[in-house]
Amino acid sequence: MSNYVKVERIPYEEPYHVQLLWSVSNGSVSTCFEYYDNADSLREIAERLENFPRHSSDVFLYEIGSEKPEDKFAY
Numbered sequence: 001m002s003n004y005v006k007v008e009r010i011p012y013e014e015p016y017h018v019q020l021l022w023s024v025s026n027g028s029v030s031t032c033f034e035y036y037d038n039a040d041s042l043r044e045i046a047e048r049l050e051n052f053p054r055h056s057s058d059v060f061l062y063e064i065g066s067e068k069p070e071d072k073f074a075y
Helices: 040-049
Strands: 003-010 017-026 030-038
Touching: 030 040
Parallel strands: none
Antiparallel strands: 003 017, 017 030
């Protein structure tokens, strides 16, 4: 098994929302997951990852979802 990151875009309520199917492997372990989110979120993620990591203890945490009603953009 080789190292890889494969991202497949699945058309889904575009241009406002995205659905991405991720397949990831480190050579020993692999996993797949689906990602649904507001399309504007991809820009935020890309901007944060452009210069990542800045130092050895740098952490990028991106969370989807919130219990706070003011953060919700869907039903």
